[in-house]
Amino acid sequence: MKHIISALVLNKPGVLAHVAGMFAARAFNIDSLAVGRTEDPKLSRMTIVVVGDDRVVEQVRKQLAKIVSIVKVQDFAGHDMVARDLMLLSVAATPEKRPEILALIEMFGAKVVDIGSKYVMVEVCGPESKIEAFIDACRPYGVKDMVRTGTVAMSRQKSRTQTV
Amino acid sequence: MGKKSSSGAPGAGTIRKPGSQIIVDILVEQGVEVMFGYLGGVVLPLFDKLYDSPIKFIIPRHEQGGCHMADAYARATGKVGVIVATSGPGATNLVTGLATAMMDSIPLVAITGQVRTTLIGNDAFQEADTTGITRPVTKHNVIVKDVADLADTIREAFYIASTGRPGPVLIDIPVDVQVTETDWKGPKEINMPGYKVRTRGHARQISTAATAINNSKRPVVYAGGGIISAGASDELRTFAEKANLPVTTTLLGLGCYDQTKDESLDMLGMHGSAYANYAVQECDLLIAIGSRFEDRVTGKLATFAQKAKIIHVDIDPASISKNVYVDIPVVGDAKEILNELIGAVEHKERKEWFDMLAKWKKKHPFTYNRRAKTIKPQYVIEELCRQTNGDAIIATGVGQHQMWSAQFYKYKHPRQFISSGGLGTMGFGLPAAIGAQLAMPDATVIDIDGDSSFNMTLTEMSTAVMYELPIKVCLLNNGYMGMVRQWQELFYGKRYSQSSLKNPNFAAVAKALGAVGEVCDKKADVPAALERMLAETRPCLIDFHVDPEENVWPMVAAGKGLHEMDGLDIFESMS
Ligand SMILES: Cc1ncc(C[n+]2csc(CCOP(=O)(O)OP(=O)(O)O)c2C)c(N)n1
Ligand SMILES: [Mg+2]
Numbered sequence: 052m053k054h055i056i057s058a059l060v061l062n063k064p065g066v067l068a069h070v071a072g073m074f075a076a077r078a079f080n081i082d083s084l085a086v087g088r089t090e091d092p093k094l095s096r097m098t099i100v101v102v103g104d105d106r107v108v109e110q111v112r113k114q115l116a117k118i119v120s121i122v123k124v125q126d127f128a129g130h131d132m133v134a135r136d137l138m139l140l141s142v143a144a145t146p147e148k149r150p151e152i153l154a155l156i157e158m159f160g161a162k163v164v165d166i167g168s169k170y171v172m173v174e175v176c177g178p179e180s181k182i183e184a185f186i187d188a189c190r191p192y193g194v195k196d197m198v199r200t201g202t203v204a205m206s207r208q209k210s211r212t213q214t215v
Numbered sequence: 216m217g218k219k220s221s222s223g224a225p226g227a228g229t230i231r232k233p234g235s236q237i238i239v240d241i242l243v244e245q246g247v248e249v250m251f252g253y254l255g256g257v258v259l260p261l262f263d264k265l266y267d268s269p270i271k272f273i274i275p276r277h278e279q280g281g282c283h284m285a286d287a288y289a290r291a292t293g294k295v296g297v298i299v300a301t302s303g304p305g306a307t308n309l310v311t312g313l314a315t316a317m318m319d320s321i322p323l324v325a326i327t328g329q330v331r332t333t334l335i336g337n338d339a340f341q342e343a344d345t346t347g348i349t350r351p352v353t354k355h356n357v358i359v360k361d362v363a364d365l366a367d368t369i370r371e372a373f374y375i376a377s378t379g380r381p382g383p384v385l386i387d388i389p390v391d392v393q394v395t396e397t398d399w400k401g402p403k404e405i406n407m408p409g410y411k412v413r414t415r416g417h418a419r420q421i422s423t424a425a426t427a428i429n430n431s432k433r434p435v436v437y438a439g440g441g442i443i444s445a446g447a448s449d450e451l452r453t454f455a456e457k458a459n460l461p462v463t464t465t466l467l468g469l470g471c472y473d474q475t476k477d478e479s480l481d482m483l484g485m486h487g488s489a490y491a492n493y494a495v496q497e498c499d500l501l502i503a504i505g506s507r508f509e510d511r512v513t514g515k516l517a518t519f520a521q522k523a524k525i526i527h528v529d530i531d532p533a534s535i536s537k538n539v540y541v542d543i544p545v546v547g548d549a550k551e552i553l554n555e556l557i558g559a560v561e562h563k564e565r566k567e568w569f570d571m572l573a574k575w576k577k578k579h580p581f582t583y584n585r586r587a588k589t590i591k592p593q594y595v596i597e598e599l600c601r602q603t604n605g606d607a608i609i610a611t612g613v614g615q616h617q618m619w620s621a622q623f624y625k626y627k628h629p630r631q632f633i634s635s636g637g638l639g640t641m642g643f644g645l646p647a648a649i650g651a652q653l654a655m656p657d658a659t660v661i662d663i664d665g666d667s668s669f670n671m672t673l674t675e676m677s678t679a680v681m682y683e684l685p686i687k688v689c690l691l692n693n694g695y696m697g698m699v700r701q702w703q704e705l706f707y708g709k710r711y712s713q714s715s716l717k718n719p720n721f722a723a724v725a726k727a728l729g730a731v732g733e734v735c736d737k738k739a740d741v742p743a744a745l746e747r748m749l750a751e752t753r754p755c756l757i758d759f760h761v762d763p764e765e766n767v768w769p770m771v772a773a774g775k776g777l778h779e780m781d782g783l784d785i786f787e788s789m790s
Contacts, residue, residue: 072350072351118409
């Protein structure tokens with residue numbers, strides 16, 4: 052099962068090496084890893100998606116917490132949270148297929164960010180399932196290139212609102 | 216660690232000092248009295264300041280030896296061991312020593328020099344990515360690129376090394392940082408947002424554990440090195456006495472519980488006692504304290520302690536339910552938790568259980584062929600134990616001799632048995648004996664070593680000579696990598712592929728290095744040879760030519776359960 056783990060880390064050189072090294076040394080598999088700044092310049096946030104049963108993921112969480120430059124670790128499993136991936140994807144779009152593809156983009160609430168003579172580049176943001184579905188839908192036309200950020204996630208506030 | 220302030224350490228931030236002086240002042244401030252290390256270009260500024268410091272400095276013959284010395288110094292005292300090495304090869308030579316300390320949770324601070332900051336990444340002379348190489352073998356490591364961070368980083372290193380689950384911390388310090396001056400800052404409270412140690416056990420978990428103990432009919436305590444690092448041996452004894460519990464220990468736990476007591480089940484595991492292994496398999500409650508269910512201890516997991524509920528007391532949350540599912544985890548310091556348990560447990564008779572244990576203990580003692588004409592290695596150790604009254608500090612290499620040292624010497628005190636358990640580092644014994652002797656100048660310190668292990672670091676004999684340390688090497692020379700030969704005998708049809716070396720004349724080597732050396736090849740000469748060894752005030756080696764094909768029994772072979780020991784029949788025919 053996939054777990055999304057969020058780690059607040061000190062913004063110091065070598066932290067990423069500590070995390071990556073620990074994963075390699077303990078034979079844990081990383082599905083995706085996203086790193087970025089937070090509102091506090093001293094801290095960064097790593098969002099790590101790992102695959103494994105509950106015991107493995109519990110070990111991952113504990114081993115992460117042991118790393119001295121990691122301040123806080125949270126496993127989102129069972130939490131009410133919002134998770135998003137961002138993807139850029141270039142799909143083949145011949146003039147005759149173009150209307151179909153644009154309709155597809157529209158349907159997914161995606162955005163065209165670049166148009167070439169043979170391809171359109173699309174920006175898609177959403178939960179992983181939506182991203183996967185979009186890729187599947189584009190495949191018949193020919194996917195030229197794609198790049199994904201990996202999942203980022205955040206717990207919801209207490210007052211529940213609908214996912215948009 | 217004592218938080219003594221250094222003689223020249225002012226409170227105000229007006230005094231400026233170079234990084235090298237800051238390193239030395241903080242070592243003194245942290246209470247370092249003895250340290251180990253080796254020179255090189257990028258640590259010369261540091262060594263220049265050490266020249267005037269009160270710290271006793273020991274130069275090994277190889278950085279690995281120095282690292283094992285610092286490690287054993289820490290094992291013998293509980294203080295943080297300190298090792299210094301230069302960049303590149305100096306730093307890479309530390310790797311085995313750091314890994315050894317890491318696996319056994321030993322507090323070390325390693326300081327390595329690094330090429331100047333402007334050269335880092337350029338493949339400069341003697342440059343190595345030291346923090347990259349040592350990351351998996353340290354509890355924490357850090358490179359200090361700004362001298363303003365140096366003081367706090369070193370203080371934090373001592374704190375991290377010695378608290379929680381202890382371990383080695385490495386600080387890599389470029390040479391320009393050592394010569395750059397900055398304002399001296401005195402110690403302040405350590406606050407690391409990413410490093411918090413929980414020592415107090417959860418009250419409800421403790422009371423659940425106490426209830427389980429009080430209700431248990433067949434309990435066993437399985438104590439590990441964590442008891443020793445927590446300084447909790449006295450509490451363990453009181454706890455076991457009050458609740459009336461038998462105690463078995465791991466290899467690293469030896470000495471944390473007096474083995475001369477009836478309630479001691481000695482060591483468990485692959486070469487543990489039959490009675491400890493049976494007890495674990497038959498118990499209804501396994502009380503693990505400061506031990507981590509390593510594979511050499513548990514044997515086949517699927518059959519391990521199947522009848523038992525498991526309590527696990529450990530300072531490291533990640534150790535809990537890592538290998539074996541634990542019913543009642545208690546995270547915290549063993550000493551604090553034992554103190555609370557002592558208040559909550561009741562004395563229970565458990566006559567049937569103790570009768571059973573006594574029966575096993577009587578039926579399957581550690582033994583060997585006492586009528587043999589050859590020198591049996593076990594005999595040498597038994598005699599050594601007798602002559603030293605079980606009070607010596609014993610260091611070992613790795614192999615059969617290490618297991619016999621665990622089986623046939625009976626330890627009474629914590630920090631008495633110094634051995635590489637987790638990593639199993641051959642060559643650990645001699646430097647470890649040196650480190651322990653420096654820590655305990657008045658103690659009898661003996662390296663019980665194997666010929667192949669001793670070969671790996673024997674050059675450190677001249678370190679013992681240089682510092683006039685009366686260490687004793689009791690070499691159990693079987694002419695083989697005995698433990699490997701045993702496996703080849705049992706599992707590879709006696710095909711002894713590459714497992715014997717042409718050894719030097721060890722006694723002559725010892726003499727050439729300035730120590731005392733002697734050979735003993737007759738059983739009848741063993742007691743007198745040991746007497747001479749123990750009376751010797753100079754470093755001394757006795758090369759005992761022991762039975763070459765003796766095996767370590769009992770043995771739980773790979774993939775077998777703890778109760779499926781081989782060799783018990785051999786045992787019975789011998790005793
Ligand atoms: C550095 C290192 N290399 C290899 C091994 C594998 N190994 C374990 S025991 C052993 C043989 C040890 O021989 P010796 O020191 O003579 O001890 P004995 O078993 O004969 O008592 C070997 C090669 C090891 N533990 N450490
Ligand atoms: Mg040998």
